[in-house]
Amino acid sequence: MNKLGNFVADKWITGDGEGQPLYNAVTGEPITSATTNGLDFKAMIDYAHTFGNPNLRKLTFHERGRMLRALALHLRNHLDTFYALSYKTGATKTDSWIDIEGGIGNLFSYASLRRKFADETFTVDGEGINLGKQNTFMGHHILVPKEGVAIHINAFNFPVWGMLEKCAVNWLAGVPAIVKPATITSYLTEAVVKEIITSGILPKGALQLICGSAGDLLNHVTSQDVITFTGSKSTALKLKKQDRILEESVPFNMEADSLNCIVLGDDVNPDDAEWDIFIKEVRKEMTVKAGQKCTAIRRIFVPENKLEDMWKALATSLSQTVIGNPLNDKVRMGSLAGQSQRDEVKQQVQKILASSQIIYGSLDSVEVIEANADKGAFISPLLLLNEKPFASTAVHEVEAFGPVSTIMPYKNMDEAIALSRMGKGSLCSSIVTANDKIARQYVLGAGTHHGRILILNKDCAKESTGHGSPLPMLIHGGPGRAGGGEEMGGIRGVKHYMQRVAIQGSPTTVTNITNVYQQHAKGIESDVHPFKKYFEELQIGEQLITQKRTITTDDINHFADLSGDHFYVHLTNTNFAGTMFEQQVAHGYFIMSAAAGLFVDGYEKNPVLLNYGIDELRFTKPVYPGTAIYVKFTCKEKIPQEQKPASPAGRETTDIPRGIVKWLVEIFDDTNEQVGIATILTMVARKAEV
Known part of the structure; x- marks a missing residue:
């Protein structure tokens, strides 16, 4: 071999x-x-x-x-x-x-x-x-x-x-x-x-x-x-x-x-779409990978007045699951990973059965197609019932790592939350409800004991990736029994x-270490306007200090008419008693626009392709008529972008080689106090591919 x-x-x-x-x-x-x-x-x-x-x-x-x-x-x-x-x-x-x-x-x-x-x-x-x-x-x-x-x-x-x-x-x-x-x-x-x-x-x-x-x-x-x-x-x-x-x-x-759980909201009835969503989710989590998932649903909590209706509906749904050789397209549940795993699942089920009973499935037999149930590691889906979940510990502590789950009743949402916590920490939980108040109560009450909570209803069910689907951009992990760890989660x-390192020094030194311009660092002067430079030619810290512009009442009035923003503080006839301002104040967005007029050099075609956006815009001091403003405009960060590949047919791409440049825009008044600050982004052409 x-x-x-x-x-x-x-x-x-x-x-x-x-x-x-x-x-x-x-x-x-x-x-x-x-x-x-x-x-x-x-x-x-x-x-x-x-x-x-x-x-x-x-x-x-x-x-x-x-x-x-x-x-x-x-x-x-x-x-x-x-x-x-x-x-x-x-x-x-x-x-x-x-x-x-x-x-x-x-x-x-x-x-x-x-x-x-x-x-x-x-x-x-x-x-x-x-x-x-x-x-x-x-x-x-x-x-x-x-x-x-x-x-x-x-x-x-x-x-x-x-x-x-x-x-x-x-x-x-x-x-x-x-x-x-x-x-x-x-x-x-x-x-x-x-x-x-x-x-x-x-x-x-x-x-x-x-x-x-x-x-x-x-x-x-x-x-x-x-x-x-x-x-x-x-x-x-x-x-x-x-x-x-x-x-x-x-x-x-x-x-x-972990002993992950799902909760049926008390608002959900058999005629509701959420009822069917709940059944589908439980069946999927019990049968996908034959229940061999760390995120699988092991505990099912249902309002006590709907317990019998729900377990019968789940049993009917599970009975429709075709089990056998996974090469057969009709098969919806295959075998466990091996005979030893099947033996382990049976042993764990026996521990749970000390306080529960099987209401669907069999420990000893399973019907399969195109396979031998004895030679292969097949097992029946097992739905268990525990009518006294607060009096039991095994059902909240013992995990049978296979197609096994236990349904239990609760009286109110406080009880459902308490039962969910009895798992002592889980990777994930789900609640199926059309009532957002119920959802909020559950999330805030059960959140301490779960790494992830899915709220399912008819609005999101179609696009939902499901209870047991960890996603790359979200943290996967959970507290307590689930290990206290975290995986994935994007950044x-x-x-x-x-290793996170705290660094201390002058803004200029930190700029040179990080290659990101830090406010108050020394700027780099240049005889060429930064908008006339290609992406490769720009230096972090390259800085332009503009001429001044005096803001007038006419400027503010014209901007109000042009934009339609006639907020009372921008009007000359406002009584400013009891306000935060002394007199008519310029629109913040006008000040940003006026700043752009000071730092933009755009009469001739240049490497700047377009304005890509604004981040972190803040207005820090009111600007009144008669105030002169100027701008300190600094290259903050450069982010290269990749050129799109040629088409499959072999045609050359028309994509322009480029990068994103972040600029720190600091706006000052004639007393040299800052009145506004922003980070703007421009798309800048490269001379050639790098």
């Missing part, structure tokens, strides 16, 4: 000995085996530190993002291979789509996120803080990539998504990865890694793979490394308590399986793999 490979120090290595046999979850037939015996785990970490980390750190966010996009496009060319292997894990086509294309989708998502960062190897975090009365001393924060490796210990249920959703984040941050998938389904992870390595897209050392035991890997981590774990709480705690992790203060991000997730 062939053994799976481990990708170590840019070489494929099979471990020593026969290894652990791995089986087709549908037929029970052996597929391959996996072992890591003989691997040098310390050398893996050293290799990631020596090669992978420096190779990624030297790339900018934009370069890393384009790398992710190229990788996603490459993997999409091999979907047939991945799907064929995924079926052997017991996954249906829908299950496989979530795992495979969902994982690739994360690569695309984080590739697009590069545009939220400057084209630098690090990123500026937040806004600068003035620390001195004379404006010569300030503070700021930057984030730099950690000099370690991300070690991902993943669960068996998502062998592709579990790897790519994590790696997309650490690669964008500039940190390499060592991936240790759960052994039982690691053959699918190995296939994807082989294509990643074959592509040659990642730099040397950016990815290593362990198919089997992690050995003494965690005994060699350093304070610069990051560990993420997905799986059971008991295993996570054993790993997290290791001496080396505690001694080195190694960040340990834990996502543990938030990237920061887990970076």
